[in-house]
Amino acid sequence: MTDTPKRQRRLSPAWVGRLPSWSLLAAGALVGGLLGGAYGELTPPKYTATSYVIVVPTGQAESGSALGFAQAYGRIATQLAVLTDARYGAGVSVRTLQRSVQAATSPDAPMVAVSATSSRPQRAKDMANAVSRSLTRQANAAKRSTHVELVQFSRAGKPTEPTSASTTVTALVGASAGGLLGGLVLLARPRRPLKDDEPAPAASVPGPAAAADVKGKR
Template sequence: MTPRTLPVRRLLGRLARRAARAGRPGRAWTVPAAVLAGAVAGGAYGLLSTPEYAATSYVVVVPGEGSDPAGAMGLAQAYGKVATDVALTGDAAVWARVSPATLRASVAAATSPDAPMISLTARSDRPETAAAMADGVARALVQKGAHTQASTRVRVVQFSRATTPTSPASPSAPLAALVGAAGGGLLGGLFLLVRPKRGTAAAGGAAADGGTAAEGGAPADGGGARGSAAGSGAGSGGRGAAVPGPAVKGASQAGTA
């Protein structure tokens, strides 16, 4: 490789790298593209997913005569934890006309921290089924409280029946699109944080080019210098120019002697 071909190869390599970078999308378009993709995905999910309805029924634990109100609070917490189990042992699934597995997966119980009240929320793709499941679990808790009233000295009373929902509780298409856009923007920002910067890659490529040129140019320059020295020695017609330095020195010493 001659010294003249090195700049040409470096120039071609830089042009190829710039062409490859020009084909990639800019960093400024990463976050907007991620936001748009997330909005489209969220909107499609909101449109294609089955709407879900939620209905809630409430029961309250009332302390009996001579019982401690704090005991009613503790029993309300206990009933809330075993609400679905109590409903499964009773006839709640039969009343709601669903399977026990569906009842367990669709009903969630929550207790109030400042009152002996339990909320029973059921979710279903049909509003009537959601209301029937919530009321069925509440009815099962009332029956359980009546069976254990002699030992616990508290009563479980249904405080409010579940009403049939008229609108779905699942997110609508605009809300799902908004959530998807926010998630897409977050992912796009994270991608920019973990992606290596172009300046660092360009500096590494320049350093590699410089190292290649230095390694390839030194032997060529040295060879050219040696060729120039040999040519000048041959043009001068000196006898000692064609032999190495130590031989010339030895020949000079022999002539002097």
């Protein structure tokens, strides 16, 4: 008694080409949604706290100089000298401050916004306030030469809601990306080959009206 070898079905481009069009889109959206939802569920939420400082000109400075100094202070707010002084008040390392703190300025107002992001709301608040205090101290140490001073405009409060994307949003983004990839696979898949007994599409033959029109043009 001889054993007959069993044929193993393998995934091939021809097999993919025989799948229904909707199945690729649905499978891509389903897998992408599951991955996006899992990412949102496993990733801890992030909280952001923001502190504001404002540049005020002294008696010897021009009113327009405050805006220029605000742009300069916004660039040095995340520099090593400021963060090294702020690490004691924030209770974290300088490397953590470098990853978590950002500064932004406005082209219309002499104000600097110092934002800190963390998975712990209290830590985000402490980092934002510590960096703004350190920036204010270093800026005011040179106010005799700059003729401007930095004043605390608004302290950062403890955030109550996360600023990171929710699980629903990450699932929707993943489903959209998965559906897009499924559509790209659908466009790239090979066409279904014709069978031996399947007639080839006939060439279009002009009808009587079209033939008369062509003869008239001649």
